[in-house]
Amino acid sequence: MTLRYQFFELIRLTIIFLALALTAPYSAKALEKECNIVHPSIDYKSKCGTRYTESISKALNKGDCFEVEVKADSKWNASGIRLDPKGKYDFQIIDEISPWMDAGIPATPTGWKMDSKEVKEIGFFMKMFLQATEKYRRVPDQHWFYLMGATSGTEYKEFPIGSGISGQVVADGEFCAFANDLSLMYWNNTGSLRLKVTRSD
Secondary structure, eight states, X not given: OOHHHHHHHHHHHHHHHHHHHXXXXXXXXXXXXXXXXXXXXXXXSSOTTTTSSSTTOEEOOTTEXXXXXXXXXXXXXXXXXXXXXXXXXXXXXXXXXXXXXXXXXXXXXXXXXXXXXXXXTSOHHHHHHHHHHGGXXXXXXXXXXXXXXXXXXXXXXXXXXXXXXXXXXXXXXXXXXXXXXXXXXXXXXXEEEEEEEEEOO
């Protein structure tokens, strides 16, 4: 192996190394935005917006993020974090802590449908009950157990999250999240998800 060959081989390897180093920040993993973590003060029982005017409510600035555990049996999962209507937000499911279940029916962040295999096996009368009460869900036009977000401050606004959304504009208020269900039927729900919220504008 001549000295000249070794020299050109070294140049070639250097070019490859530099190419990898320059393109690494654009890999799928690197595209996950870094953010300043804000630690929420979760309240699983109080109504959404109760801490809107209190000092505990934290504003989420550009580049900030926080994580909240969304329990299926909690009606609000209030975060104590205030979202700004001037900002845009990314909502990402980062972990299934334990499977979401609606009275034994398996669900995902996009909910479950009446024609699913599990629902077909629950019996005629239960199916009749579910069909009769669909219009009384907290958000009637979304599936059972669909992951919803809400802000409550000067006004209360809901928005769908499902498996995740980006660039969402919200109303001013404390952020909360919940599984779409009947208001009085959270007692028979189980499971929890971990949701990451990032201000991306």
